Amino acid sequence: MSANQTNQRITIKGTxxxxxxxxxxxxxxxxxxxxxxxxxxxxHFAEDEPMITVKVELGNRYLNGEQESQLxxxxxxxxxxxxxxIVSNVILKTEALEWKEDTEIRLHNKIVxxxxxxxxxxxxxxxxxxxxxxxxxxxxxxxVMGNLRGIAHAxxxxxxxxxxxxxxxxxxxxxxxxxxxxxxDNEQGGVHMECGFLDEQRExxxxxxxxxxxxxxxxxxxxxxxxxxx
Amino acid sequence: xxxAIVITSGKGGVGKTTTTANLGTALALLDKKVCLIDTDIGLxxxxxxxxxxxxxxxxxxxxxxxxxxxxxxxxxxxRFDCLYLLPAAQTSDKSSLTPEGMIEVINxxxxxxxxxxxxxxxxxxQGYKNAVVGADKALVVTTxxxxxxxxxxRIIGLLEQEDIEPPHLIINxxxxxxxxxxxxxxxxxxxxxxxxxxxxxxxxDDDVIKASNHGEPVAFQPNxxxxxxxxxxARRILGESVPLLSLEEKPGxxxxxxxxxxxxx
Ligand SMILES: Nc1ncnc2c1ncn2[C@@H]1O[C@H](COP(=O)(O)OP(=O)(O)OP(=O)(O)O)[C@@H](O)[C@H]1O
Ligand SMILES: [Mg+2]
Numbered sequence: 395m396s397a398n399q400t401n402q403r404i405t406i407k408g409t410x411x412x413x414x415x416x417x418x419x420x421x422x423x424x425x426x427x428x429x430x431x432x433x434x435x436x437x438h439f440a441e442d443e444p445m446i447t448v449k450v451e452l453g454n455r456y457l458n459g460e461q462e463s464q465l466x467x468x469x470x471x472x473x474x475x476x477x478x479x480i481v482s483n484v485i486l487k488t489e490a491l492e493w494k495e496d497t498e499i500r501l502h503n504k505i506v507x508x509x510x511x512x513x514x515x516x517x518x519x520x521x522x523x524x525x526x527x528x529x530x531x532x533x534x535x536x537x538v539m540g541n542l543r544g545i546a547h548a549x550x551x552x553x554x555x556x557x558x559x560x561x562x563x564x565x566x567x568x569x570x571x572x573x574x575x576x577x578x579d580n581e582q583g584g585v586h587m588e589c590g591f592l593d594e595q596r597e598x599x600x601x602x603x604x605x606x607x608x609x610x611x612x613x614x615x616x617x618x619x620x621x622x623x624x
Numbered sequence: 625x626x627x628a629i630v631i632t633s634g635k636g637g638v639g640k641t642t643t644t645a646n647l648g649t650a651l652a653l654l655d656k657k658v659c660l661i662d663t664d665i666g667l668x669x670x671x672x673x674x675x676x677x678x679x680x681x682x683x684x685x686x687x688x689x690x691x692x693x694x695x696x697x698x699x700x701x702x703r704f705d706c707l708y709l710l711p712a713a714q715t716s717d718k719s720s721l722t723p724e725g726m727i728e729v730i731n732x733x734x735x736x737x738x739x740x741x742x743x744x745x746x747x748x749x750q751g752y753k754n755a756v757v758g759a760d761k762a763l764v765v766t767t768x769x770x771x772x773x774x775x776x777x778r779i780i781g782l783l784e785q786e787d788i789e790p791p792h793l794i795i796n797x798x799x800x801x802x803x804x805x806x807x808x809x810x811x812x813x814x815x816x817x818x819x820x821x822x823x824x825x826x827x828x829d830d831d832v833i834k835a836s837n838h839g840e841p842v843a844f845q846p847n848x849x850x851x852x853x854x855x856x857x858a859r860r861i862l863g864e865s866v867p868l869l870s871l872e873e874k875p876g877x878x879x880x881x882x883x884x885x886x887x888x889x
Contacts, residue, residue, distance in 0.1 A: 505781075509778045
């Protein structure tokens with residue numbers, strides 16, 4: 395194997411943030427690993443050099459879990475390098491379906507009454523009320539076209555970006571990811587066209603007009619967000 | 625073929641038994657053949673309010689355990705020939721009352737009656753299930769209090785899972801002055817939250833208690849507020865469209881009309 399050929403499989407670019415490794419996506423994974431190893435060991439890093447973060451661009455190559463850890467291992471052996479991200483253009487169909495599930499809008503047309511729980515994967519669009527003592531739960535956002543008087547829990551699997559919006563907001567409690575807020579005691583009546591989301595520190599739920607969401611959450615569409623940010 | 629209607633509430637003490645006795649009386653006044661069934665085993669009350677306690681020989685558990693026929697356990701009302709009561713057992717074990725048994729009894733009664741009113745026990749346990757299983761329709765009774773409305777909502781949710789028509793609502797024990805002061809939920813608010821059709825409202829009225837204590841439901845009297853309310857509900861059950869009268873005045877009604885015509889802000 396000549397040095398010339400190997401050099402074409404991996405292109406290294408230095409940026410202010412560290413190194414980006416562009417990997418050829420047509421050769422075999424074994425060859426890629428070997429070349430990576432060769433390149434990294436041939437380069438000498440000085441002892442006093444600071445740590446360098448590495449981003450790996452895989453192109454159209456899919457790595458399974460084991461391959462990914464092999465790749466990380468090769469880079470990690472070089473003491474000065476830390477893997478920041480591994481980016482690929484492709485995902486498995488099963489993953490894609492999961493994303494779709496997780497980010498689809500689930501439409502329900504009903505009243506969630508006291509003692510009832512409505513739990514969906516993805517975003518919930520409820521056309522109807524959540525009565526006091528009723529509960530709606532979603533892994534994504536919750537939109538209630540009706541009166542939200544019970545409990546709403548958005549981002550139940552930990553998504554701190556999730557929001558809760560309602561035509562009429564008078565909830566017992568709102569929860570987003572693991573944060574909880576409840577209505578003040580002696581609260582009389584609610585507010586029309588309100589939403590709740592976590593503040594910038596992701597520490598507490600703040601309430602605002604629904605129109606404020608365009609600023610607070612410009613990319614509400616979770617599917618697009620996941621496609622572009624992984 | 626008669627229609628079986630269960631009167632239920634979730635919360636205890638809101639007026640299920642009182643409503644059953646009075647609607648039975650009011651329907652009998654309208655010449656309907658009515659059978660009341662008390663399913664509150666161990667805490668029977670319906671016989672007392674109807675003034676029929678002394679006449680009980682057999683009860684519903686005796687029927688289910690085949691110690692007697694349904695016809696033997698039925699007690700004819702003092703005042704009406706077309707009104708009967710199937711009393712609950714006061715002492716026996718509840719476990720002999722089963723959903724299958726209830727359906728069987730109701731099916732036996734249906735050919736002979738226009739209406740079968742089933743007085744449901746409080747709660748959402750087996751007793752509730754037995755009371756509901758044989759019913760074609762359901763009336764949900766609530767008082768204008770938060771806890772009562774909450775339980776009514778719970779019950780409505782459970783009823784929606786049954787093979788039964790959407791339930792209708794009766795709001796009982798309304799005190800006008802408290803509603804006006806905002807110390808009680810108002811009718812519009814309750815109907816909006818529960819979002820089922822309102823069949824009628826009944827004032828909180830001492831006459832109801834007095835009459836019950838005399839073993840003669842208030843609906844038998846010609847013109848107290850409560851008796852008119854119950855009679856109106858009975859007529860609505862028959863399908864007549866009876867407006868909510870000023871006696872059972874519905875607060876906020878004018879506001880609603882204004883809203884429809886865009887007059888309210
Ligand atoms: N409209 C009314 N005005 C005044 N008192 C009423 C009215 N309706 C019911 N009551 C009173 O409230 C009490 C409870 O009524 P009732 O026994 O009918 O309730 P219930 O729902 O059947 O109770 P339980 O759950 O114990 O079976 C009784 O003392 C009754 O007289
Ligand atoms: Mg009772």
